[in-house]
Amino acid sequence: MTPHLTAPATTPAPTGHTNWWQDAVIYQVYPRSFADANGDGMGDLDGVRHKLPYLRDLGVDAVWLSPFYASPQADAGYDVADYRAIDPMFGTLHDADALIRDAHELGLRIIVDLVPNHSSDQHEWFKRALREGPGSALRSRYHFRPGRGADGELPPNDWESIFGGPAWTRTEDGEWYLHLFAPEQPDFNWEHPAVADEFRSILRFWLDMGVDGFRVDVAHGLVKAPGLPDIGGSDQLKLLGNDVMPFFDQDGVHEIYRSWRLILDEYPGERIAVAEAWTPTVERTAHYVRPDELHQAFNFQYLGAPWDAEALREVIDASLAAMRPVGAPATWVLSNHDVTRHATRFANPPGLGTQLRTPGDRELGLRRARAATLLMLALPGSAYLYQGEELGLPDVTDLPDEVRQDPSFFRAEGQDGFRDGCRVPLPWTVDGPSYGFGSGGSWLPQPASWGALSVEAQTGDPDSTLELYRAALAARREHPGLGSGDAVSWLDAPEGVLAFARDGFVCTVNLTAAPVRLPAPGKALLSSGSHEVALEGGEFVLEADTTVWWAV
Template structure:
């Protein structure tokens, strides 16, 4: 075995490492800048591996790092088997992979199979070859409507705003469910299938342990060349496996094909689906014959409410038992308002916290509407609740610092396509993608030698890693302590709900005798008997204040 191969071998061969792993999502362009070009890079990530090891995560999930024009933050991929030169090289990737594995940290990479960039060699070839060509068949091209085909094939709207069809020079139109720079691939074409099998092998051979599958519910499409429903009709169609765009039954055939490739490796490569589907449709994505695991976003969209949390946990543990997989728990990621800000906003009847947070962001985030202290206290409590649950916990970079959403980004410096495609309606997701503060001073708070590609607020100085590192009560040190303690929770993936004296309190026990108590209210409560392991807030005369979570060993 070569030196490079030795370097890239995963740290352990346990095929079930993912079932209760803590996975840390890195948005590469905003994590750490090693070369001073204002953009985070692979060398920056490598330099922070000691930080990740001390934090105690089991794996890193890398959002797209491929060549891209950044029409959608890197999710518009020019080349699926390369590294964007602005953030590194394949050699840098190999070095990062090796250093992570030496630290005992697995590596998961984002794969974006629903679409490519319009700068991908395939799409350029499709434009050059013209209608009816094999090159064009790799995408979803068709003639338009109207007497001369001058109108789009349908009035469908893109997820990012505006029409979902774009006309090219010869008059045909191509489908793009997201930005116009992201043409949808045609998964009825065998070349598309083979190219992604080659992509998975390419990265697995470089030491990648698993894959996060973007828009996993969107690959398979119905007949895009026949008569299409209107946008209004499309929105009313049930998502039961027959929808023209979303969650079609045949998408699972694609994943069974991928699973044969994942199982070529020892241990088998893992995968997790980003699939926004109905709850009863989720187990198919998580089956061992398919991707093996699927994201559960239910806590991410919930209020900080005991009844909601209990219902979500109960339902998702039932779903994971049905699929044979483990559940996944997520409170923040690169697409949503950070959960300390969601939890610090007023309750609005009939709306999820995410909707409330979204509207707060669109309004420019007036400080008068956000209770930062309350939001952080609830976030710390929710985090301990999440980490006590059986299954995988997915953390988003910066949440271990208790970061709030950055709402006051000038329009001139925004980057998210949803802002440009929905003027005056949606300011996009830049607020959760602002580069991290590593130091309390400097032009980019330690993110890199120069400035950051998105403006950082002055309050970053008060939450920087350098300050929190030395503060025993900081959110950073709470996460470190929690992840250290969580390793003792490996074992049976089940919980027992315990009776409490309050509707504002949830308590459950893991088979090891570990008890989680979460106080969703604002009154102190008595804790059950047991040795206190950790609490998200300091006890008051031996009682747990609210909002807060405590872990006990009985």
């Protein structure tokens, strides 16, 4: 019997004007790996600026730049020494200004990373705190504590670093300081008013430069539980994202973001802030995007969902339901600079986490990645793309140990430390030095297959992943049933298939390994497969691991 796709009783009315960020497609640029303008093997801001027309033509609305601030680069720039200066490896403040101006002329918005949970140990505040010793006023801007044990030889509590090992490092004078990440990244004490004052000033500095928003790194980590209590037990890192911890997702963070929202609202042009908030549930995530706090929060529950119809429908429903009461858009993301690219995650069996060491089935992974992209872009809200996913790039899982730079790779029992695999510089041309990334090689080695996946190789090929992204983003802009909203109407579909309707639009996704025959709900707009959708007697074959968009 042929399954029946039941049309919804009513379709949502067009929402009319929406704030730009409610349905934006935001493209993450990892500057060191995007484009190298000066030929030193490292991407830079001038390289990004020269590639802005490519991003405009791709069809994105905004560009999010990972950190480019002055930094010793102990954690790829997430250890900031000066929040108002550009690291020389990326350029100058003049380069940043030119990038922002050029982006605005092209109709693109710029979002910059902000790292408020911790600074670099080379930040002037921290260096002075070490020099001035115990009792220094500067030490109270961080978490310095005496140790436990007879001679203070034990850390102040049992917290573990996200990168592995204790979350405390002892100084030469015998005190300990807290770092939830690397020792080179001491945590700020947000109970100190000077810290709050400083970051309000930093916000204004970049808003005055013209940036359109901030991605807030570790937004859930700023406030620690009073007294810094022990957690007890072992395997703390396995609890992250599953339980409220004394150093994450404390209610006190929300007062900080309410004060930030007041500043953002002072500026014209709908400036926004986006929370990187790892929380146990999407309901907890929704707390960060209440009307007087931040505008968006990353949906890590969606990113971590397996390629499974039931699991995806559950997280989609939960995400939309959680955001609806606070009036914030749901966000959807499949890859970023911290996780294995989804073309490789979906190439492997489920349950292996988000940092993989095996390439898996490349053909299967790419087919699923393309289908997953069309599913994501059909959902109501805002979508995030990570540089290179539009090329279908896999993770580079065979990087030699001697070239790796992920700090957690060198620490025991922390994150897997394989984030370098998603950070390999992009290929722009079929051949040439570093496949067009720059004239001086690349800071991480690129695979020999990179040329065939380059922008040059894929441009104009109707079956390429790049052209699929371009077509999908163009359709998303043009079709009234795509973009903002807070609900989908699920349609009856066989097991392993997702089908939902929006205003004049239907999305069908086959997450099984076998083709399924279904009634055609309308005119086919786009398929993640490489061929047009063939109709026969009002029915069509939805191929395995394939998504098709329909105009109803």
